[in-house]
Amino acid sequence: MVVVVPSLGQSLNKVTDSRSGLAAWGLSSLYHADQGFRGAASCATSNCHGGPTVGIASETAPRGSEYPIWLERDPHAQSWKTICSDASFKVMSQLGILKDGIIADMAGYRNCLACHNTEKNLGKDQLTPTFAEGVGCESCHGPSQTWFDQHYQGTEATRAAKRTLGLTDSGPLLQRAKICTTCHVGSRDRDMNHDIIAAGHPALYFDMAVYHEAYPKHWRDPEQNSSDFRAKLWLAGQIAAADSELELLESRACKSLPHSTWPELSLYQCNSCHFPLNGNPKPSSPTDRGLVDGGRAPIREWNLAGLSYIPNDSGENEIQVSARQLRFLLTTANSDAKSVAAEAQRLRVQLYDSLFDKGMLSLPKWSSGKQREISIQRLEESRRSNVWERAAGAYTAVWALGPTMPEGRLEKPMKTMRAALLFQKDMMSASFPRSQTEKIAPTSKDWDTSLLQLISALKNEVR
Amino acid sequence: MDGGGSQCKTIVLDAASSRASAFVDPRALFGLEAGRFHIVVWLFIALASAASASDSHSNIGVKECAACHSAPSPIYSALGVTRFVRLVEAKEWLEHDKHAYAYQLIRRDLPAEELRKEERKSNLLSIEITKRLNWKEGDEDFKRKCLTCHVGYKSEQPPSPMDMNFGVQCESCHGPGSEYTKTENHQQVSWRAKSPQQKTEFGLWDLTSASETAKICLSCHLGDIRQNRFITHDMYAAGHPVLPPFDLQTFLDAMPPHWESLPKKLPFERRAEYHRVHFDIAGNTDEIQTAIQDSYDKTGRSMIGGLVANDMGIELIHQAVADPHTWGDYSIYNCMGCHQELKKKSVKSQTSPRTPGRPFPADWLTLDYPFIHVSSRGTQATLLTELLTSFNSVPFGDAKQLQLLSETHLQSLQGRFNDRRKAEKQATTKQDVRQWLKHLIATRQDMLHDYWVAKQTAWMVCVAVDELVEHRELTRDSVLPTQKRLRELLRLDIHLPQRQSVLTGQKAELEMARSFDADLCKELLNDLVKRALE
Numbered sequence: 003m004v005v006v007v008p009s010l011g012q013s014l015n016k017v018t019d020s021r022s023g024l025a026a027w028g029l030s031s032l033y034h035a036d037q038g039f040r041g042a043a044s045c046a047t048s049n050c051h052g053g054p055t056v057g058i059a060s061e062t063a064p065r066g067s068e069y070p071i072w073l074e075r076d077p078h079a080q081s082w083k084t085i086c087s088d089a090s091f092k093v094m095s096q097l098g099i100l101k102d103g104i105i106a107d108m109a110g111y112r113n114c115l116a117c118h119n120t121e122k123n124l125g126k127d128q129l130t131p132t133f134a135e136g137v138g139c140e141s142c143h144g145p146s147q148t149w150f151d152q153h154y155q156g157t158e159a160t161r162a163a164k165r166t167l168g169l170t171d172s173g174p175l176l177q178r179a180k181i182c183t184t185c186h187v188g189s190r191d192r193d194m195n196h197d198i199i200a201a202g203h204p205a206l207y208f209d210m211a212v213y214h215e216a217y218p219k220h221w222r223d224p225e226q227n228s229s230d231f232r233a234k235l236w237l238a239g240q241i242a243a244a245d246s247e248l249e250l251l252e253s254r255a256c257k258s259l260p261h262s263t264w265p266e267l268s269l270y271q272c273n274s275c276h277f278p279l280n281g282n283p284k285p286s287s288p289t290d291r292g293l294v295d296g297g298r299a300p301i302r303e304w305n306l307a308g309l310s311y312i313p314n315d316s317g318e319n320e321i322q323v324s325a326r327q328l329r330f331l332l333t334t335a336n337s338d339a340k341s342v343a344a345e346a347q348r349l350r351v352q353l354y355d356s357l358f359d360k361g362m363l364s365l366p367k368w369s370s371g372k373q374r375e376i377s378i379q380r381l382e383e384s385r386r387s388n389v390w391e392r393a394a395g396a397y398t399a400v401w402a403l404g405p406t407m408p409e410g411r412l413e414k415p416m417k418t419m420r421a422a423l424l425f426q427k428d429m430m431s432a433s434f435p436r437s438q439t440e441k442i443a444p445t446s447k448d449w450d451t452s453l454l455q456l457i458s459a460l461k462n463e464v465r
Numbered sequence: 466m467d468g469g470g471s472q473c474k475t476i477v478l479d480a481a482s483s484r485a486s487a488f489v490d491p492r493a494l495f496g497l498e499a500g501r502f503h504i505v506v507w508l509f510i511a512l513a514s515a516a517s518a519s520d521s522h523s524n525i526g527v528k529e530c531a532a533c534h535s536a537p538s539p540i541y542s543a544l545g546v547t548r549f550v551r552l553v554e555a556k557e558w559l560e561h562d563k564h565a566y567a568y569q570l571i572r573r574d575l576p577a578e579e580l581r582k583e584e585r586k587s588n589l590l591s592i593e594i595t596k597r598l599n600w601k602e603g604d605e606d607f608k609r610k611c612l613t614c615h616v617g618y619k620s621e622q623p624p625s626p627m628d629m630n631f632g633v634q635c636e637s638c639h640g641p642g643s644e645y646t647k648t649e650n651h652q653q654v655s656w657r658a659k660s661p662q663q664k665t666e667f668g669l670w671d672l673t674s675a676s677e678t679a680k681i682c683l684s685c686h687l688g689d690i691r692q693n694r695f696i697t698h699d700m701y702a703a704g705h706p707v708l709p710p711f712d713l714q715t716f717l718d719a720m721p722p723h724w725e726s727l728p729k730k731l732p733f734e735r736r737a738e739y740h741r742v743h744f745d746i747a748g749n750t751d752e753i754q755t756a757i758q759d760s761y762d763k764t765g766r767s768m769i770g771g772l773v774a775n776d777m778g779i780e781l782i783h784q785a786v787a788d789p790h791t792w793g794d795y796s797i798y799n800c801m802g803c804h805q806e807l808k809k810k811s812v813k814s815q816t817s818p819r820t821p822g823r824p825f826p827a828d829w830l831t832l833d834y835p836f837i838h839v840s841s842r843g844t845q846a847t848l849l850t851e852l853l854t855s856f857n858s859v860p861f862g863d864a865k866q867l868q869l870l871s872e873t874h875l876q877s878l879q880g881r882f883n884d885r886r887k888a889e890k891q892a893t894t895k896q897d898v899r900q901w902l903k904h905l906i907a908t909r910q911d912m913l914h915d916y917w918v919a920k921q922t923a924w925m926v927c928v929a930v931d932e933l934v935e936h937r938e939l940t941r942d943s944v945l946p947t948q949k950r951l952r953e954l955l956r957l958d959i960h961l962p963q964r965q966s967v968l969t970g971q972k973a974e975l976e977m978a979r980s981f982d983a984d985l986c987k988e989l990l991n992d993l994v995k996r997a998l999e
Contacts, residue, residue, distance in 0.1 A: 196860070197820055200821035201822065264859070265793075276803065276807050277804060
């Protein structure tokens with residue numbers, strides 16, 4: 003289906019249908035169509051990507067050890083095992099996906115596999131995927147059937163040619179981030195919703211810069227040592243997450259997946275509902291939970307915050323206007339699915355329109371000054387409210403700026419912040435952050451002091 | 466007494482002016498000498514009724530009732546009227562009943578120094594709530610959304626500023642008095658022999674009927690969107706205390722009685738005709754008297770109240786689904802379904818299989834009550850299961866299906882209503898009580914993890930057990946220790962000083978709802994019922 007709405011922007015006919023989502027990014031092969039997979043092992047020949055692991059970290063060493071790095075160190079290689087764990091078994095049983103150990107809801111099961119395994123075609127036992135390997139090469143680089151031969155023979159020369167074949171271009175940071183958010187936020191063919199969270203799956207709090215830092219990389223980035231690399235990753239992640247969130251939102255509102263629900267509760271801030279009632283006749287001020295209109299839950303900002311970072315040409319840009327409208331629609335009593343879907347689609351078209359540059363979606367022009375402003379703004383917001391995700395978002399924004407700042411300026415206040423936010427596993431929160439349910443324990447006045455210190459450090463740098 | 470008289474004038478003046486009156490202690494009204502006021506009022510009534518003889522009944526205000534019902538005049542005492550009617554009803558209500566303070570506790574027009582007092586914290590909260598809800602346009606929202614319950618406010622006939630002071634007043638529960646208070650009606654001896662239906666035609670609601678009574682109580686204590694008696698989630702979020710569960714008899718017991726209970730409406734010789742008219746009890750005078758004395762009246766009211774609560778709960782769902790403004794309002798869902806700490810054992814409705822992560826209706830809206838008198842229970846139980854399934858099918862429930870189901874339910878309402886009317890006019894026997902206890906405890910086994918269900922169940926069980934003790938079927942000692950523990954565990958006592966707001970206990974109540982020992986509660990309740998049935 004091709005939707006051409008000329009009034010909405012010149013880039014639209016280039017990116018074709020906004021609902022095609024990944025197509026606009028040149029990543030459409032990541033949708034689970036019936037493409038053929040060959041499995042990670044097919045990449046692992048010793049002459050190709052299965053070489054010895056040494057050397058990859060060194061810039062001068064030849065490539066060739068991608069597969070063993072993935073296999074031995076990459077958590078993605080474990081994700082099929084995660085599906086097979088007792089905990090997952092419990093989650094799937096609670097959801098009615100499994101009944102007495104048999105798959106009772108195939109669509110629901112495939113939804114799990116869509117993120118937890120390279121492919122979701124089942125083998126003869128109708129339980130195990132053909133390649134039960136976790137998230138393998140083709141999950142991110144695209145199913146290899148269309149490009150394997152040329153890639154093997156080394157005949158695909160340009161990036162554009164690779165893209166056409168379906169070998170995804172993970173070089174540009176924005177595209178790379180979108181590959182991640184396809185699962186770590188969601189897409190029109192994978193939906194990790196409130197039902198699944200309630201059954202025990204951790205809620206998703208993806209941050210590109212944080213995850214990228216922790217990732218056992220099987221590649222080298224030429225820019226990786228430049229001081230703004232982390233900050234650019236952060237920005238790419240924010241924008242990609244926003245796009246994926248909108249894509250998922252639209253899909254949910256159109257009920258395009260059988261297990262998607264509407265209204266969808268995971269769109270809202272967890273702690274706006276999940277806090278114990280205390281009967282305090284003076285409840286914490288509404289801003290503490292970011293409450294909208296008395297008893298309505300505010301929507302989660304974690305993934306949509308990126309919409310604010312698209313450059314404005316003049317005054318308030320159309321993206322901000324649409325984003326406000328979307329928030330309004332989602333927080334009124336009966337968030338009407340059709341209007342939400344339409345607004346989400348409009349936003350994505352506007353987003354693509356403003357990111358479209360030189361034939362592809364590109365990261366907006368980045369400057370450290372701009373990002374300091376963003377970070378200051380987010381810290382100020384955190385001072386005004388005790389919403390966990392808002393403060394945690396501010397933290398990662400500042401953290402991403404770290405390398406651009408003189409050494410030692412941020413460390414102490416960042417440490418205080420980290421302690422109050424109760425991150426688990428160095429921000430790679432594998433389980434739900436406990437502090438979500440309550441206000442951040444601003445343990446002492448240290449909390450506010452540390453925010454102020456950070457703001458002043460960033461402001462000094464601006465001067 | 467002279468001082469009282471002058472105060473009376475002030476109030477009448479206040480009432481005459483359309484402006485909201487300044488703070489008036491409602492008790493001040495009754496400082497006057499009843500007889501004098503009485504005559505004035507009589508004159509007033511005579512004039513008023515001559516002026517308009519309208520078919521539809523309207524409210525006449527507290528002072529009209531109070532003229533006779535605050536203290537018996539010497540003439541009435543001499544004539545023996547007080548052997549039939551106490552004539553202190555308004556005084557009892559005003560001096561002891563919390564309903565009389567329903568408005569005083571939330572009024573916002575108090576002087577600043579008054580608001581600083583500790584006992585005025587509910588008034589402060591009331592001001593806060595309206596602020597948080599952004600209710601700005603005059604007092605309209607406050608009247609239409611708060612005073613509908615706190616006064617019995619009707620926009621088509623707003624109470625006078627003076628009547629507002631009295632909170633939930635005579636006509637809020639007894640019906641609009643324009644017709645039945647006329648001299649030729651309820652002041653005549655012949656009135657006693659009129660059937661409840663006949664009296665209803667005059668506007669006097671039938672409070673001899675448990676189901677009618679329950680309906681009136683529940684229109685506020687559960688809600689009725691049609692009458693704008695509905696606490697929305699926005700209102701709760703702004704600070705309104707939680708609505709407690711409801712048991713008719715427990716609540717009636719907690720009210721300072723301005724009436725006499727049926728067995729006490731003796732000596733019987735003057736009442737025989739009254740009883741014949743009001744209750745389907747056959748036989749001669751002695752037999753009727755025995756039947757009434759032997760009847761387990763309180764338990765009967767508890768049963769009927771539960772069934773009405775069930776009907777009205779489903780009606781509330783129906784109203785909520787039908788109105789796009791209220792559908793999806795979180796207040797019809799179980800508070801603890803969402804308001805729980807994550808990573809803790811969650812509260813789950815165990816009555817039907819549930820998809821995790823979906824709000825489920827407040828248990829008290831869809832509770833099943835055993836109806837031991839008639840056999841129509843089966844369909845009701847099926848309906849409840851279907852409702853719960855429908856609530857679970859999509860987050861917040863499938864509106865279309867819920868509307869259909871509640872519609873079906875409402876269609877059968879009249880039939881079940883008639884069944885109940887019949888049942889409540891019959892005496893409740895010891896066997897009925899035993900059956901009721903047995904069924905009640907059996908159907909609630911899986912739901913006692915919900916604090917409010919547990920509390921309501923315990924109230925109902927205690928009513929029945931206490932009545933068995935009263936009838937000497939049980940010894941007090943055999944049940945007292947268990948009952949005492951239950952009372953503490955579930956905070957069953959609801960007696961609060963008249964002028965004290967329920968806010969006082971809110972914190973403890975919610976804390977208890979979160980942390981009460983459900984297993985112990987189950988054990989105690991089962992033990993209590995076992996002892997009662999032995």
